[in-house]
Amino acid sequence: MxxxxxxxxxxxxxxxxxxxxxxxxxxxxxxxxxxxxxxxxxxxxxxxxxxxxTKQPEYYPTRAETEILRDRGSEFAELVGPDRAVVEFGSGSSVKTPLLLEAVAPGAYVPLDISGEFLRQSAAALSEKFPGLPVHPVEADFMRKVELPDEVEQLRKLGFFPGSTIGNMVPRTAVDLLRSMRATMGADEGQLPMLLIGMDLVKDRxxxxxxxxxxxxxxxxxxxxxxxxxxxxxxxxxxxxxxxxxxxxxxxxxxxxxxxxxxxxxxxxxxxxxxxxxxxxxxxxxxxxKFTRRSANTLLLAGGWTPLKRWTDAEKRFSLILAQATEQRDAP
Known part of the structure; x- marks a missing residue:
């Protein structure tokens, strides 16, 4: 509805x-x-x-992830290409989301979030910051497949799931979410969707x-x-x-x-x-x-995504991974 x-x-x-x-x-x-x-x-x-x-001195993930987004934007753009619909699973961060949008030159931005009021506020702020970018907020529980707006149906999709939110879930739930993300973004008219996802790394207790x-x-x-x-x-x-x-x-x-x-x-x-x-x-x-390189890749593969590229901040505290939906093939 x-x-x-x-x-x-x-x-x-x-x-x-x-x-x-x-x-x-x-x-x-x-x-x-x-x-x-x-x-x-x-x-x-x-x-x-x-x-x-995220602004507290002890909370390193946001600073580390922001560092990656700020320093690696040209690499994202080269791998992703322009004019994709960026589908963010969660309301846009006032810092991280603009860095990605500036880097990849999207054709549209679709934030999905269960908190309607915060969603509308963040969508309005991003519309003001990017006046030429179509913004289509959708209030929904993205743990399940979400119907995206008709306006982005024909666009290739890039999912964005920053902040290591995937780490909030036990593995079976995380796999279910990754699969529902794939279902939400669809087949892109033969172009498999991509996903840029944050994962925090194992470190000192x-x-x-x-x-x-x-x-x-x-x-x-x-x-x-x-x-x-x-x-x-x-x-x-x-x-x-x-x-x-x-x-x-x-x-x-x-x-x-x-x-x-x-x-x-x-x-x-x-x-x-x-x-x-x-x-x-x-x-x-x-x-x-918290993840190692191996456990992160294993989780993505189980959820239907093939890792393409991995970046970490200078202190190797946090990782951003670009993955592509694994092509679905009939069993022999």
Whole structure:
């Protein structure tokens, strides 16, 4: 379904609540290890807080990725070619997205995001910065196949998925997303789509944990905002003051885990359902997997993408990978 302005509408109930948000929260809180998918961080406040996180001195990924985009633009342009529709999976960053758009001279820009208000704001800012570029924002959950606007149907596609957001997902979910990206961008009239994707790299534990527990507690506020969103949108009664942010490195799974830890026993309701947590119990809110060259390539190949070129920043903290959709062939 689309509104008059061309922005797709997220499936909401009669009270205006995103049905998928309610379903994910209720399912996650009912588990023994409570867990809520990280994509629900990004209401308007959460999106603003994440922008603030990227400016913290401990949070290196944005600076490292921006360095690559700034320094390697001519290489992107040569490999990608002009006039593609850049399909960004997530609202455009005020810094990173313009660097890519300036480099590759696209024919159109299509940001996809579940947070409608933040999507519209970022799309408006980019339209102002690039007045001759057609911008077609689509409010949608890009974890599933998304119908792109008719205006870009005939254009070759370049997917853009910066920030190592792919690392927020367990491998099977990440593979599903990569496959849905391929489905969203289609076959491009015989021209296979490309994907420029950010992946954070394995490094010292101290550096990783500091990046997710900054001294100004912006990441803590970002994590706790999820509880405020649940209370506001799902008639929750969660005592937010009785939860604390935790970020730990799990070496077995090569990932940073973010949790909301109950500092004492709590009882609360969400959408009319009751839940209890003991002191020390947590709600697992985010994974941030870190990659080696081999694990990154393995993930892309499993998702239907063939790596073409890989770049890292000068300190080799972060990578950007250009991949092309693997040609689908009938089995012999």
């Amino acid at each position: 689309k509104a008059d302005n061309g922005i797709a509408i997220v499936d909401r109930d009669e009270t205006g609540v995103d049905k998928a948000f309610r379903a994910d929260v209720l399912k996650g809180l009912a588990q023994r290890q409570k867990a809520i998918p990280a994509r629900w961080f990004y209401d308007e406040r959460g999106s603003q807080l994440f922008e603030d996180i 101290e550096v990783l944990e500091a990046a997710y527990a900054d001294e100004q507690d912006v990441t803590a506020e970002f994590n706790c905002n999820l509880l405020h969103r649940i209370n506001r949108e799902l008639d929750g009664t969660i005592p937010t003051e009785k939860f604390e942010h935790r970020a730990i490195w799990n070496d077995d799974f090569a990932r940073i885990e973010m949790h909301l830890l109950a500092t004492e026993a709590v009882d609360f309701e969400v959408s009319g359902k009751r839940f209890s947590m003991a002191k020390g119990d947590t709600i697992h809110t985010e994974n941030s997997h």
